[in-house]
Amino acid sequence: MRHHIVDTFADARYAGNPAAVVQAPEFPSGAAMQRTAHRIGLPTTAFVVPSGAAEFRVRWFTPHKEINLCGHATIASARVLLTGSDLTRLTFVSDNGVLHARRDGDLIAIDLPTAALTACAPPPGLLDALGTDAVSCAVSSDDILIEVASLAVLESLRPDFAALARQPFRGHIVTAPGRDGIDFASRTFFPALGVNEDQVCVTAHCKLTPYWGRRLDKVRLTAVQLSERGGRLEVRDKGNRVQVLGTAVPRDGVFDDRAHQLQRVTG
CATH class of the missing domain: 3.10.310.10 (Diaminopimelate Epimerase; Chain A, domain 1)
Known part of the structure; x- marks a missing residue:
């Protein structure tokens, strides 16, 4: 085709x-x-x-x-x-x-559509699979979001993808506060779908945008994804919708x- x-x-x-x-x-x-x-x-x-x-x-x-x-x-x-x-x-x-x-x-x-998040404790084995500690953790209908302490921690992650794939989630969104004009950064892992690390995940920002928007009291935010290829996004929190540019x-x-x-x- x-x-x-x-x-x-x-x-x-x-x-x-x-x-x-x-x-x-x-x-x-x-x-x-x-x-x-x-x-x-x-x-x-x-x-x-x-x-x-x-x-x-x-x-x-x-x-x-x-x-x-x-x-x-x-x-x-x-x-x-x-x-x-x-x-x-x-x-x-x-x-x-x-x-x-x-x-x-x-x-x-x-x-x-904005994705609702519910705060939770990290499920057993999740942090071991990611190789990190969590500042906070929340779940949506299909993914789990984990905040870590810093960009340095986020960049250094080397997950055990086989272990992540055994977790009961479609994807794993790991995020940290940004700096130098960037509001937040993230990495996203989807080993259960055959994609160990997504390069830039828009649907993850349906969770990340309200999460950081409320934290920072902002409706327009700049984000980066720190994958191998990386990407820059502009996002807008519109209540029950998220706009990604x-x-x-x-x-x-x-x-x-x-x-x-x-x-x-x-x-």
Whole structure:
């Protein structure tokens, strides 16, 4: 299947999070989409199908599993669909709800539901698997959020991914206060989905934004993700929604599985 590759949240310092985008008149079978995502091998591949004026159905696959929501691949999809178009806003409809994306200058803005957090004690084995102590811990419906003492602690984490995968969570969001104009930083681990460390996770910021926004008494925050490639995000706490803004930089080629060759994008 022909696809585009887009690096989201990339800037002069950070390489961002890559995603593949496949446009199709209708969804292939789930097995075919999973095979394609595995063959492409990026953190997430989004499959988008037109369903109305400026509206698309969307499904997301990691190399190993379909997932219920992926923000960075939706931002990548918006960049692909808006390029060369007079449209400024798009609606993405998934089985997990509706997402809205729009141009915001040179950035793409995406609007997602805020995720509720409930404070908790660290579950048995979690901190051993992460190799750190926690300042605080909270759970959402599918992820767990752990605050650590500093950026230095966050950067030094070397998790036991096999042990993390045995924890009863989709993902593990580890965060610390920022500095030098950055409000907070994070790293995100999803070994249960076959992604040991996500490069930049938008859905994690549906939890991180209200967590730090209330702590810092701010509705607009700047965040970085300290993965190997790294990324910078602007986030806005809108109450029951979170807006995430970031760059989306298309690579200069499109790979066609059928021909097994890289073709230059024209136009």
